[in-house]
Amino acid sequence: MMYRAMFFFSIWFLGITLWWVLPGAAEEPEQEFLDSSKGVFFFGHQAGEQNDKPLMLEQDYPVYAHTALEKAFADFGIENRKTVDVSTGLALESIDALCRAEGARWGIIAMTSFEGDLFSWHFSIYDGEQQFFRGYDFFSIHTLVGVSATQIIDHSAQKLAKNWYDAFSSRAFDGRLAVTQGQRFSSPQDGVRILFGSPDYFLDGGVVVDGVMTSPLYLFTAGTPLYGYAVKDRYWPRSFTLPKGITSTTLELPKLQRKVRHSFGMSYVFRGDLFASINLEYRFHVLPDRLFLKATWGIWNDTAELSGGEVALYQEYGFGGGVYLQPANDAAFRLYAGTGIALVTASGALITLADPLWLGMEYHFPHWALKGECRFPGILGYQRDVYEPDQTDGNYYGSIGIVLKW
Secondary structure, three states, rough: OOOHHHHHHHHHHHHHHHHHHHHHHHHEEEEEEEEEEEEEEEEEEOOOOOOOOOOOOOOHHHHHHHHHHHHHHHHOEEEEEEEEOOOOOOOHHHHHHHHHHOOOEEEEEEEEEEEEOOEEEEEEEEEEEOOEEEEEEEEEEEEOOOOOOOHHHHHHHHHHHHHHHHHHHHHHOHHHHHHOOOOEEEEEOOOOOEEEEOEEEEEEEEEEEOOEEOOOOOOOOOOOEEEEEEEHHHHHHEEEEHHHOOOOOOOOOOOOOOOEEEEEEEEEEEEEOEEEEEEEEEEEEEEEEEEEEEEEEEEEEEOOOOOOOOOOOOOOEEEEEEEEEOOOOOOEEEEEEEEEEEEEEOOOEEEEEEEEOOOOOEEOOOOOEEEEEEEOOOOEEEOOOOOOOOOOOOOOOOEEEEEEEO
């Protein structure tokens, strides 16, 4: 009786086990086969502003780069199953889906860009079976220096194909290179362009629009620092560092300072209780944010010196030059010094003032700044029949004001 009960219990337990396990096993997807001799080629180009005409037309270099990459992999037996234009953007999901749709294991990617006369390209290969990037190469070259980029493009494409083939043949793939997302940036300034690398050797990360931007999918070594620059025309570039490479965290970019060629300032000038003055100033920056020339005009309200105690208005016309002393051109807080000369007129008096030294400090925003300045003028000469100055020589003038930059 006991053996019969154990027999029926074993049959029941086996049935329950098969009922639990078999449906789950049936739901497991069949392993998808991707042909290792086939690839999908993804080509994209971003056109920038060109200041001069390169040795080849802009449309020729991208086409050559795409052709060179396709030929390099064809030499190792990779058949092009499909060519996809990804100039408007590239996502990892798109690469993976298209490779699987074509039954091709490899996604071979060529992204190119022009910025001025600088042509850049980024070649990479994606393994759809293992869902990893397997290699990459990138380079930038100035196309106006008398050197054709074609040989360098050929070498770059052949190097990527050869390294991939050697690794594939020996099964020595390095999985540490996988990056599955672009980096997201935010900035209060639209039009800021992100460059990965350095301004002379870089990958184009894209342009901030409506305060945000997500970079294209580039292949960088995961977990290692990634360096880059935020740039904009007529603004000073700012560097940034991603300590752990591409992350899911949005990087907030600092405001870029404008490269100043011209500025206009207005200041309130004072010298103890003797007078008050409104001063207007124009600066031309010979070297942006470093060396400048300036012309000034001011009107004074004096109650002591030239008028003999009576209220009088007189004007000052000045000219001078100065230099910023801070190490960085785009620093927010800046010190400057300079020298100059001025003419003062009032009630028939003409006084020539020397400004052997004036010192100032400014706090800068992208398009304007706050300033404070101190002058130490001295009289060089005067013309007036009844007045002989004896107090204006050697006094200091202080001022506070604002500066508009463009």
